[in-house]
Amino acid sequence: MTVREKAYRFRLCPNKEQRILINKSVGCARYVYNHFLGKAKENEYLTYTKYSKQLTQLKKELEWLKESDKFALQNALKDLDRGFKNFFKGKYGFPKFKSKRNRKNSYRTNKFTRKSGTTNIEVKDNKIKLPKLGWIKFRKPKKVKGKILNVTVTKSNTDKYFISIAVKEEVEELPKVDKQIGIDLGLKEFAIMSDGEKIANPRVLKKYEKKIARLNRSLARKEKGSNNWCKAKKKLGKVYEKVANIRLDFLHKVSTKLIEENQFIAVETLKVKNMLKNSKLAKSISDVSWSKFIELLTYKAKWYGRNLVKIDTFFASSQLCNNCGYKNEKVKDLSVRKWECPKCKEVHGRDINASLNILNEGLKIKASTT
Numbered sequence: 539m540t541v542r543e544k545a546y547r548f549r550l551c552p553n554k555e556q557r558i559l560i561n562k563s564v565g566c567a568r569y570v571y572n573h574f575l576g577k578a579k580e581n582e583y584l585t586y587t588k589y590s591k592q593l594t595q596l597k598k599e600l601e602w603l604k605e606s607d608k609f610a611l612q613n614a615l616k617d618l619d620r621g622f623k624n625f626f627k628g629k630y631g632f633p634k635f636k637s638k639r640n641r642k643n644s645y646r647t648n649k650f651t652r653k654s655g656t657t658n659i660e661v662k663d664n665k666i667k668l669p670k671l672g673w674i675k676f677r678k679p680k681k682v683k684g685k686i687l688n689v690t691v692t693k694s695n696t697d698k699y700f701i702s703i704a705v706k707e708e709v710e711e712l713p714k715v716d717k718q719i720g721i722d723l724g725l726k727e728f729a730i731m732s733d734g735e736k737i738a739n740p741r742v743l744k745k746y747e748k749k750i751a752r753l754n755r756s757l758a759r760k761e762k763g764s765n766n767w768c769k770a771k772k773k774l775g776k777v778y779e780k781v782a783n784i785r786l787d788f789l790h791k792v793s794t795k796l797i798e799e800n801q802f803i804a805v806e807t808l809k810v811k812n813m814l815k816n817s818k819l820a821k822s823i824s825d826v827s828w829s830k831f832i833e834l835l836t837y838k839a840k841w842y843g844r845n846l847v848k849i850d851t852f853f854a855s856s857q858l859c860n861n862c863g864y865k866n867e868k869v870k871d872l873s874v875r876k877w878e879c880p881k882c883k884e885v886h887g888r889d890i891n892a893s894l895n896i897l898n899e900g901l902k903i904k905a906s907t908t
């Protein structure tokens with residue numbers, strides 16, 4: 539049994555009054571974040587505890603801050619604190635001011651249990667009870683399992699509202715299976731497996747990608763900041779949102795299937811990086827997908843007791859003969875789809891050979907580490 543943290547994401551359907559209240563909390567959280575970031579910039583960054591005390595004072599001075607969910611303000615400080623910690627560690631750049639015009643604006647609220655045993659956050663069927671807001675409906679409900687930790691309320695610049703409910707839940711590992719697999723990620727096909735299965739890129743994305751290119755061109759022709767520009771930008775944002783959702787859904791389906799069917803999975807990560815360097819097109823289309831896919835595989839493998847090996851050393855997966863190990867430089871040429879190994883005379887299809895090599899390399903790495 540492992541404990542996992544997971545988030546359920548739903549589209550909220552707030553009424554007019556609730557929308558106003560959400561906007562207030564979002565705005566107040568942003569204000570607090572920016573206010574203390576400004577202070578840190580003027581002098582130096584203090585600590586969460588010190589700013590937290592100053593926040594209490596600030597709330598006395600600025601009455602309207604009290605209209606916000608109080609956790610939203612504390613969490614804004616916590617986010618700022620994490621931002622600075624990451625900056626000091628050299629992980630990220632200096633924290634930036636948040637703008638109303640960001641694609642998304644959000645606030646986070648925490649769950650707590652009162653002495654009476656009641657809680658400030660509750661989920662029932664397709665409704666959630668949130669501090670300051672009361673009960674709000676959300677769309678396409680799924681059963682929320684596990685212990686609720688916190689809830690993030692997000693407003694997109696397309697005026698949609700979402701919640702992400704973070705929970706902690708216990709998961710049972712899946713029953714063990716025998717199958718093992720190597721995955722070759724690609725541009726033409728999303729993935730080619732060592733068992734011969736190919737997973738195509740979802741066609742629907744192609745359609746939207748063309749649309750995005752068209753909307754981008756139209757945006758570029760408009761005067762920056764003008765009404766038409768804002769409209770075009772919003773339209774573009776909606777399409778991006780749609781593509782992101784379809785893509786994530788696809789990645790979840792593929793990764794879940796792979797985890798269910800295989801005990802051992804090997805995937806090459808270095809090639810992903812190289813391809814990104816080589817092709818601008820690849821960057822626009824697939825970068826998010828590949829790294830997200832590997833991220834999903836990684837945590838699902840951990841949850842369900844599967845073995846995942848990520849091959850991140852340089853490894854000529856396409857050029858090696860999976861039978862005898864001979865390296866055929868001629869295969870570097872991408873147009874070579876089929877080749878005969880000069881040494882052992884085995885005939886290889888380019889893609890399956892690569893995924894078989896990835897599987898073999900993965901097994902080698904596993905053997906050397908266990």
Ligand SMILES: [Zn+2]
Nearest residue numbers: 859862879882
């Ligand atoms: Zn060979």
